[in-house]
Amino acid sequence: MSVLSIADARIRFGSYDALKGISVAVEQGQLVTLLGPSGCGKTTLLRAIAGFISLDGGAISIDGADMRGVPPERRNTAMCFQSYALFPHLTVYENIAFGLRQKGTAKEELEQRVQSSAAQVSLQAQLQKLPTQLSGGQQQRVALARALAVRPGVILFDEPLSNLDARLRDQVRFEIRQLQKNHGFTAVYVTHDQAEALAMSDLVVVMNAGQIEQAGTPHDVYYRPINRFVADFVGTANIMPVQVVGRDAFANTYRLKSPMGEVEVLSDEQPIADHVYAMWRPEDAIVQDGLDGQSNVFTLKVKAKSFLGNLTDVSVSAAGTDDLYRIQILGQTEIAEGEMRSFRIEPSKIRFLKERVQ
Numbered sequence: 001m002s003v004l005s006i007a008d009a010r011i012r013f014g015s016y017d018a019l020k021g022i023s024v025a026v027e028q029g030q031l032v033t034l035l036g037p038s039g040c041g042k043t044t045l046l047r048a049i050a051g052f053i054s055l056d057g058g059a060i061s062i063d064g065a066d067m068r069g070v071p072p073e074r075r076n077t078a079m080c081f082q083s084y085a086l087f088p089h090l091t092v093y094e095n096i097a098f099g100l101r102q103k104g105t106a107k108e109e110l111e112q113r114v115q116s117s118a119a120q121v122s123l124q125a126q127l128q129k130l131p132t133q134l135s136g137g138q139q140q141r142v143a144l145a146r147a148l149a150v151r152p153g154v155i156l157f158d159e160p161l162s163n164l165d166a167r168l169r170d171q172v173r174f175e176i177r178q179l180q181k182n183h184g185f186t187a188v189y190v191t192h193d194q195a196e197a198l199a200m201s202d203l204v205v206v207m208n209a210g211q212i213e214q215a216g217t218p219h220d221v222y223y224r225p226i227n228r229f230v231a232d233f234v235g236t237a238n239i240m241p242v243q244v245v246g247r248d249a250f251a252n253t254y255r256l257k258s259p260m261g262e263v264e265v266l267s268d269e270q271p272i273a274d275h276v277y278a279m280w281r282p283e284d285a286i287v288q289d290g291l292d293g294q295s296n297v298f299t300l301k302v303k304a305k306s307f308l309g310n311l312t313d314v315s316v317s318a319a320g321t322d323d324l325y326r327i328q329i330l331g332q333t334e335i336a337e338g339e340m341r342s343f344r345i346e347p348s349k350i351r352f353l354k355e356r357v358q
């Protein structure tokens with residue numbers, strides 16, 4: 001049985017459909033992210049799970065029990081917010097103890113739970129401080145400890161890292177994931193940051209305009225995106241309309257006409273039509289000498305390049321087109337703007353999207 005089951009959840013604000021039928025099952029010990037652009041309904045779904053908004057259709061069950069009419073405080077969930085939502089006049093100890101006091105937890109049990117939650121996030125030495133005496137990362141850990149202390153069935157994270165600077169964000173997201181794996185808590189995590197979703201999740205639910213576009217492992221949504229929206233939202237994608245002009249389904253190979261020229265594809269998934277979209281990732285293009293005679297070698301014009309330290313980002317286009325493709329090369333490259341260069345893309349690195357070209 002799933003810890004959290006969401007079946008065809010629908011929410012309307014006036015005449016606006018914020019959630020148009022969302023179904024997700026979250027298993028014990030899983031971290032599931034809701035990933036999508038601003039306004040897609042992630043927070044609305046999280047608030048519905050917590051009980052702050054009621055559904056207009058569908059159902060949410062926690063531990064097998066239907067949550068219809070169950071108020072937030074009687075649900076087996078705890079929220080961990082982006083703004084930390086700490087009480088500034090209470091010590092770290094009292095902040096962590098807050099949910100336990102609300103639930104009327106006995107004194108000894110409360111003391112023990114505050115101490116163990118603080119230890120989980122390495123805050124034992126900070127318990128008598130006020131939140132303002134802590135760094136942003138430490139404040140976020142207090143918020144996490146407060147959620148952990150009530151030992152909820154599901155912890156609900158609402159963009160918890162968005163107030164932290166980039167370096168700290170990487171560190172805290174790593175810590176949350178380690179903690180989640182070590183202690184096996186179940187979590188639903190809202191973010192619009194695809195890197196965060198890929199790094200942290202067991203399951204990524206990609207949402208758009210109140211609907212799920214795709215739910216899958218980080219590997220699946222990155223390497224097997226279902227359509228242009230997912231391919232483009234999760235990482236950077238070069239997406240091309242293609243026509244299948246030859247196929248050897250036995251060998252899983254396909255010949256395509258594309259704006260870059262003729263392309264060979266090796267795919268265990270068949271295209272859903274003759275005119276579909278295909279995509280490849282910027283890191284999949286290889287630039288090296290001696291490519292002559294190999295398949296999938298494209299001579300493209302270098303339009304721009306930018307050095308990013310660990311890699312160089314290069315924009316290229318095929319002769320006679322304005323379509324730009326992004327290529328990423330590890331480290332530095334001697335490639336110069338304006339020149340024609342040959343690139344190779346492995347046939348297995350080009351993937352069909354399950355989206356027809358209309």
Ligand code: ATP
Pocket residue numbers: 013016018036037038039040041042043044045192
């Ligand atoms: P963000 O990342 O910006 O927080 P989100 O994906 O979490 O975006 P939601 O906050 O869930 O998006 O909002 C989904 C849509 O519903 C938005 O268009 C928003 O304006 C609308 N909405 C949210 N709450 C209400 C409300 N109480 N009344 C009316 N419309 C609302």
